[in-house]
Amino acid sequence: MSFLPTGADSVQKSKADPQAARPNGVRVIKKYPNRRLYDTDTSSYITLVEIKQLVMDDERFVVRDAKTNEDLTRSILLQVILEEETAGVPIFTEQVLANIIRFYGHAMQDFMGSYLEKNVQIFMDLQKKMTEQSKVLTPELLQQFVNVQSPMMQGMMGTYMEQSKNAFVQMQEQMQRNSEQMLAAMGLKR
Template structure:
């Protein structure tokens, strides 16, 4: 992505500006917002981008990672230490690009199944089978790169 591309924004995308004082400004509501409010935008599937107020650089990923870090620090974490270690091992690996796509597709599959499960269309047994299948696929995928998942 070029510097020019990073400054372009879809007209439907909400723009949040991040200032040097670390404050976040929502240009749609003309008010400062918190990370919790950005998390709510994510939960509502509202498209947005976070831009550095001075340079226009896209900071969206950085803000999303910050939200994940806060979520992991409270309550019950989603990622175990072995999972995080395996993700780190893929940085700099020849297959780094494929891992991102693999994780994204599996997350989307889970999101697509969430609605029917909430409505009770899917039984617990089917969900368990799907979970086991995804675990096997992940183990096979990691195994092709010599990475053994930890128990």
């Protein structure tokens, strides 16, 4: 059981250490009807750019509607993505966006979300590994390293492709199990 300070002690601790007042160590951002975002840690209004920085800093946070306490975090993260996509060099092509839209309401929607999540995590792990290895490289070696033709880069990309393939195979196996369960429930065996 965790102890949360109350009363004046809580106010004093939250001023000294904003994380002490956080529920579950998660920073709380409140969204008001005027569409402004209020950071309860800093007691100030923040922008989507600052929300992006929280993400970049791996800061755990939740965005809540100030009136209803509804979790709006996904909505705000989508707004950050929209800002990024329209401001500079987009990650998603029109074709990718159209394909993602096609999965909404489709029987494969849950599988696609899981597959994308696993692949992005695999890619983030690869990026982290590359960053760690690049710290020990000289600029010349770094240039060779990021060259797609280098054996080290080919090995890392091969690992990524293998992990991506495994994630896809797991998705297919899950679909197979779900289909078999559904057929069995209807009295049809395969």
